[in-house]
Amino acid sequence: MSFDTPDDRKYLESHEWATTDEPIRIGISDFAQDELGDVVFVELPDEGDTISHDEPFGVVESIKAVSDLYAPVSGEIVAVNDALHDQPELVNEDPYGDGWLLEIDPSDESEFEELMDADEYEAQIA
Structure with missing residues (x-):
């Protein structure tokens, strides 16, 4: 099976993605949503909260x-996708578009160097 893995973002081994332009948009990969099956609930932090790399x-x-x-x-966190409260299935339907999770103002650009590009991610899930 082939999964959509856009090359305009970076990936974590745990299947989250991040765009490389600011604000950084975060979501889960097409592979991850497929493995999970139908998403029924998404719990996210609040705008103004901070998140830490790999936590x-x-x-x-x-x-x-x-x-x-x-x-x-x-x-x-500068934005939270509030649409997911009423429509968690957006994560399944459009994981790289309407199913995004958070937007953040990054505090350490060097963390991007630890993330995988699309080719490395595809090799991991193959």
């Missing part, structure tokens, strides 16, 4: 599992 910041719950969400980079 849990929220939870995604599906019909199969409850999974922690990990921060690809550190920063202050």
